[in-house]
Amino acid sequence: MKRLLVAVFAVAAVCTLHAQGSAPEHRVDWNKLRPEILERYRSLVQIDSTAGNETLAVDYLKKVLEAEGIPTQTFALDPKRANLVARLKGNGSKRPLLILAHTDVVGVQREKWPVDPFGAVMKDGYVWGRGSKDDKPVLTANLVTMLMLKRLGIPLDRDVIFLAESGEEADLAGVGINYMVREHFPEIDAEFAMTEGGGARIDDGRVTRVNIGTAEKIPARVRLVATGIAGHGSVPRLDNALVHLAAAVEKVGRWETPMRLNETTRAYFEKLAAISPPERASIYRSLLESKSVGDAQKFLRERSPSEYSMLRTSVVPTILKAGVGANVIPSEAEATLDIRALPDENIEGFYAEMAKVINDPAVKIERIPQTRPASPASKLQTEMYQIMERVAQKMYPGATVLPSMSTGASDQAQLRAKGIQSYGIGPASTEADEINYPAHGDVERLAESSLYPFVQYVWDVVTQVAASK
Numbered sequence: 001m002k003r004l005l006v007a008v009f010a011v012a013a014v015c016t017l018h019a020q021g022s023a024p025e026h027r028v029d030w031n032k033l034r035p036e037i038l039e040r041y042r043s044l045v046q047i048d049s050t051a052g053n054e055t056l057a058v059d060y061l062k063k064v065l066e067a068e069g070i071p072t073q074t075f076a077l078d079p080k081r082a083n084l085v086a087r088l089k090g091n092g093s094k095r096p097l098l099i100l101a102h103t104d105v106v107g108v109q110r111e112k113w114p115v116d117p118f119g120a121v122m123k124d125g126y127v128w129g130r131g132s133k134d135d136k137p138v139l140t141a142n143l144v145t146m147l148m149l150k151r152l153g154i155p156l157d158r159d160v161i162f163l164a165e166s167g168e169e170a171d172l173a174g175v176g177i178n179y180m181v182r183e184h185f186p187e188i189d190a191e192f193a194m195t196e197g198g199g200a201r202i203d204d205g206r207v208t209r210v211n212i213g214t215a216e217k218i219p220a221r222v223r224l225v226a227t228g229i230a231g232h233g234s235v236p237r238l239d240n241a242l243v244h245l246a247a248a249v250e251k252v253g254r255w256e257t258p259m260r261l262n263e264t265t266r267a268y269f270e271k272l273a274a275i276s277p278p279e280r281a282s283i284y285r286s287l288l289e290s291k292s293v294g295d296a297q298k299f300l301r302e303r304s305p306s307e308y309s310m311l312r313t314s315v316v317p318t319i320l321k322a323g324v325g326a327n328v329i330p331s332e333a334e335a336t337l338d339i340r341a342l343p344d345e346n347i348e349g350f351y352a353e354m355a356k357v358i359n360d361p362a363v364k365i366e367r368i369p370q371t372r373p374a375s376p377a378s379k380l381q382t383e384m385y386q387i388m389e390r391v392a393q394k395m396y397p398g399a400t401v402l403p404s405m406s407t408g409a410s411d412q413a414q415l416r417a418k419g420i421q422s423y424g425i426g427p428a429s430t431e432a433d434e435i436n437y438p439a440h441g442d443v444e445r446l447a448e449s450s451l452y453p454f455v456q457y458v459w460d461v462v463t464q465v466a467a468s469k
């Protein structure tokens, strides 16, 4: 059955080369390719690749790729959590392009789902299932792109490397990108990479915004530890660790850390200012022109916390621990601060500033080891970014294309730290879907109509970046 499908789909593609001197255009009959895209995507969603079972997805990918003559390699620190690499060779005139996606999905609470979370059920125009957004659309788009490059025999200036990686959601054991970067980096080393970390917004049935992820904040968490003398709860003490800790948490929680724009956030707010209603636009312009910045920040802090976070290294208290009994003064109390640093932050200097804000020798700042390295932002003036921008503009006429900095962290950190210019993408969804059916939410779903243009987007970018001109 699979083989028959492949034969039929192969006819759906034609490759046309324009007259000499102009760029080659690789035409795919997208209408004819739709059934195959949907079948691949649903097959992947139907694989329960919850962290710990990623090899199940790797087995599927290996079978599909090898059936069409694309060799694969698997790399596994844990046999149940393998990574898969496939490479289509170019002529070596340019450095490789890495397209990657993670195979693992977060867990499910089955009772919250109206359908089987691993059924890839099609209902109301959506495909429902865990991983339907995070990250199987990217995995599908990358897979289909590899298959089509091979079927069409497209000559490449760069190698195109496909990586399906495990353990993105929780990689405490280091089985995924950390393992690949540490032990098998030559297999995935590239000039550019493209993976999850961006997205597009649909308003009134039309894509109005396309975000290309170019940067992310760096987790730099710490514990505040206050110490004092333990004692009886009936006797107040000035060195009560709880009192000192509470004061420190209050100070850092309200601390307005310095605001700073970088290339990505500056371009982001500039583009948003151009398309926002007047009140919002003037807020963004204040940030850009450093005028009335205090008012603009106050507005964002109250109304748009994620944009407020994009302006600075943020400090958010998340855990408090202290006390063993109602009548016991504890000798130690601690708080966890989720600190997310700007990509260019001098983190030692930042901790030193924080110590000054706390201004209490009884409270020590202890670093929590991080699983992701510090990583610089990717540049906007690269061939890759400019092609990604151009393809988005062509696919969605009238949409605003803007670079974005994630306040969260992803596996792009490890790639950027190794000098790869890495960019984030994602399929389009409405604001209502982003709120009600988000990645990691109780229920996940993707509009079927968003899947096909997304695959086409990946194809267009990969062929324009990697195919021989």
Ligand SMILES: [Zn+2]
Binding pocket: 102, 134, 135, 168, 196
């Ligand atoms: Zn993801």
